[in-house]
Amino acid sequence: MYKPVKLTDDVFYVGVNDRRTHLFENIWPIERGVAYNSYVIADEKVALIDSVEIGQVEKYLKKIKAIIGDRPIDYLVVNHMEPDHGGSIDIIRKMYPEIQIVGNKKTLPMLEGYFGISDNTLEIKEGDCLHLGKHTLNFYLVPMVHWPETMVTYESKEQILFSADAFGSFGTLDGAIFDDEFEFEYYRDEMRRYYSNIVGKYGSPVQKALDKLANLDIKMIASTHGPIWRKYIKEVINYYDKWSKYETEEGVVVAYASMYGNTEEMAEAVARELAENGIKHIRVHDVSKSHASFIISDIFKYRGVILASPTYCNELHPNMEALTSKLVHMGVQNHYLGILGSFSWSGAAVKKLTAIGEQLKWEIVGESVEEKHALKSNKYDACLKLGTAMADRLKQDRK
Ligand SMILES: Cc1cc2nc3c(=O)[nH]c(=O)nc-3n(C[C@H](O)[C@H](O)[C@H](O)COP(=O)(O)O)c2cc1C
Numbered sequence: 001m002y003k004p005v006k007l008t009d010d011v012f013y014v015g016v017n018d019r020r021t022h023l024f025e026n027i028w029p030i031e032r033g034v035a036y037n038s039y040v041i042a043d044e045k046v047a048l049i050d051s052v053e054i055g056q057v058e059k060y061l062k063k064i065k066a067i068i069g070d071r072p073i074d075y076l077v078v079n080h081m082e083p084d085h086g087g088s089i090d091i092i093r094k095m096y097p098e099i100q101i102v103g104n105k106k107t108l109p110m111l112e113g114y115f116g117i118s119d120n121t122l123e124i125k126e127g128d129c130l131h132l133g134k135h136t137l138n139f140y141l142v143p144m145v146h147w148p149e150t151m152v153t154y155e156s157k158e159q160i161l162f163s164a165d166a167f168g169s170f171g172t173l174d175g176a177i178f179d180d181e182f183e184f185e186y187y188r189d190e191m192r193r194y195y196s197n198i199v200g201k202y203g204s205p206v207q208k209a210l211d212k213l214a215n216l217d218i219k220m221i222a223s224t225h226g227p228i229w230r231k232y233i234k235e236v237i238n239y240y241d242k243w244s245k246y247e248t249e250e251g252v253v254v255a256y257a258s259m260y261g262n263t264e265e266m267a268e269a270v271a272r273e274l275a276e277n278g279i280k281h282i283r284v285h286d287v288s289k290s291h292a293s294f295i296i297s298d299i300f301k302y303r304g305v306i307l308a309s310p311t312y313c314n315e316l317h318p319n320m321e322a323l324t325s326k327l328v329h330m331g332v333q334n335h336y337l338g339i340l341g342s343f344s345w346s347g348a349a350v351k352k353l354t355a356i357g358e359q360l361k362w363e364i365v366g367e368s369v370e371e372k373h374a375l376k377s378n379k380y381d382a383c384l385k386l387g388t389a390m391a392d393r394l395k396q397d398r399k
Contacts (some may be wrong), residue, residue, distance in 0.1 A: 002066035005177055007220060007228065010135065012040045014063040016046075017055040017172035024084075024170065028197055028293045030138050032190060033172035038163060039226050040067050041155065044133030045074040048099075049153060050160045050224050054087035062094060072096055074363060075122070075130065077137065078103045079164035080150045081110040085224050090115045099314055102130065104141055106149035119339055124151075142166065144205035146198060152213070159219040166209065167236050169226030170194045174274045180231040187227055191236070193297035194225065195243050200300060201330040206244035210237065243300055246333040250394050251281025251302030255295050256340070257288060257309045257317030263342040265375045267308040270338065275386025279304070287319040292326055299332060303397070304390050305362070308340035309349040316352050324356045332360065338390045339368035340383065347372065367394045 005013040015037035024030045036052035038060065052060045064073070073096045078086060083101075089111070093099055101111060102122045111117045124130065131136040138154045146165045153162040169191035176182040183242050199206060221229040221236065229236050252274050256267035264286070283298045299305055309320040310351055316324065337357040341349030350370040357364050366389030371379040 002063050002133045004005045004067050005124070007039070007160060007222065010042050011155070011158055011160060011227065012042065012067050013177055013222075014038050014040050014060060014067065015173070016052050016060050016063075017174075018053065018056065019172055020055075027197075028193075029291050030170050032170060034170050035225055037222065037226075037228075038085075039222055040064060041135055042068055042071075043135045047073055047075040047077060047130075047132055047137065048073050048092070048165070049222075050079050050085045051076065051088040051092055053084045054091070057088045057091050060088065061091075063248070073099050074098065074132075077162070078107050078111070079151050079153055079162060080147060080224065081107055081114065081164075082147060083114075083281070085164075085305055086110075087115065091092050093117065095098040104139070104149060104151055106143070107151075109131055110149055134306075140209075141159050142205065142209035142212070144202045144354045144395075145209045146202065150208075153312075154213075154216055159217050161213065161216065161218045161221050163221050163223045165199060165224055166198055166206070167191075167221050167229060167240065168198075168223040171226060173227065177228055178231075179227045179229050182227070184232050184235070189297065191226060191239070192243065192300060193293055195240070196297045196300040197293045200243070200296070200332070203244040203246060203333075206240060208373070210241055210244070246300075248303040248334060249281070249301060250279065250304075250397065251283070252279055252304035252306060252390060252394070253295065253298045253302050254282065254284040254306040254308070255287050255290075255320075255323060256307075257283070257320040258286065258342075259310060259317070262371065262375055263308045263310050263340060266369060266371065266379070267306065268340065269375075269380055269383035270306050270340065270387040273384045274304075274391050277388055277391030277395075279391050285316070287323050295323060296326065296330070296332075299327070299335065303334070304336050304338070304365075304394050306340065306386075306390065307353050307356075309353060311341065311343040311347050313348045314348050315347070316349055320349075328356060334364045335360070335362045336390060336393050337362040338365050338386045340386070341368070341370040342375075343370065343372055363388050363393075
């Protein structure tokens with residue numbers, strides 16, 4: 001029944017859309033859903049590249065059947081074991097008992113651990129090839145882009161890189177599956193939010209992977225999430241290069257916590273002064289309203305960060321605590337930091353934010369401002385000064 005979606009004459013898209021899940025990994029809001037991508041290569045041998053989250057396995061199997069009919073599947077290549085791709089492995093094996101599951105030495109223990117599968121597996125090593133007939137699969141290990149077993153598969157006849165989670169994006173594929181069937185901008189921010197939150201901790205493994213793949217001629221990047229890239233290949237590789245090196249643009253993310261509005265007032269004073277000083281990209285987030293994934297995504301884009309928090313039981317506001325511990329855990333690098341705090345009897349927020357900035361090795365800009373009780377004119381002026389200092393620091397990089 002399904003009209004095949006062709007990457008080339010023998011290579012097909014068989015992924016599914018998920019518009020029901022609210023939180024990807026039960027953490028990240030996905031208002032625009034997510035796609036779990038999988039691919040079939042129908043040659044003398046049939047290979048399936050990755051599978052899909054188990055909830056949609058029935059639809060997935062129908063799509064596979066629509067392409068190969070009653071032919072058996074010879075190989076299931078498991079580039080990544082995470083259950084949003086590996087979740088259907090057991091069912092696929094039951095449907096296709098002869099199938100050989102292809103992975104590397106880190107994949108196979110996971111197969112056994114998750115599914116008790118230890119037979120009919122094929123262990124490949126870096127640079128190994130698997131011939132399907134006209135098509136040849138070449139395997140490259142890219143550990144920690146996103147799990148230790150992650151690998152990518154390059155089909156050398158059609159020059160397609162099956163890239164696992166790399167170059168993936170949140171967002172379902174709404175009719176359009178290839179990047180020349182929609183406007184790139186529609187996915188760019190969600191791609192960065194996906195990268196920064198899911199893969200962002202692993203900048204150095206991403207750099208190693210990019211180096212390893214640099215000499216491949218790539219006509220298509222077929223990731224496990226989001227669009228298939230065939231028009232914007234250079235662009236998405238450049239984005240990955242930039243993000244994994246923590247390269248940022250001129251702009252400021254102002255992230256504040258505030259229960260009763262005092263800290264918010266300080267944050268807004270700084271934001272206004274940034275604009276007065278010619279900073280065009282200012283993103284203000286209330287950490288109790290914006291999910292951390294959006295703030296982190298913006299922080300991966302813009303170099304300046306203002307963190308503002310009231311003191312709360314001698315600590316940071318809990319939502320600021322959550323955001324900053326995520327930033328520390330991810331080791332986000334190369335930012336300028338301005339700090340604001342508010343308190344009523346003994347302030348701790350500025351001290352704590354300063355310690356976090358030092359831990360992250362971010363450059364602390366200007367004089368941090370901490371106000372007791374309501375915002376008064378001298379501290380208001382200090383907020384303006386901090387805004388000017390941040391703008392000046394960013395503008396120094398224009399040269
Ligand atoms: C639950 C709670 C705990 C607080 N803990 C402290 C504290 O440990 N030290 C302090 O100086 N002020 C504390 N405060 C006072 C706030 O830091 C102060 O009112 C601040 O101005 C609030 O900023 P906001 O208006 O941006 O929420 C606390 C306030 C609340 C509601």
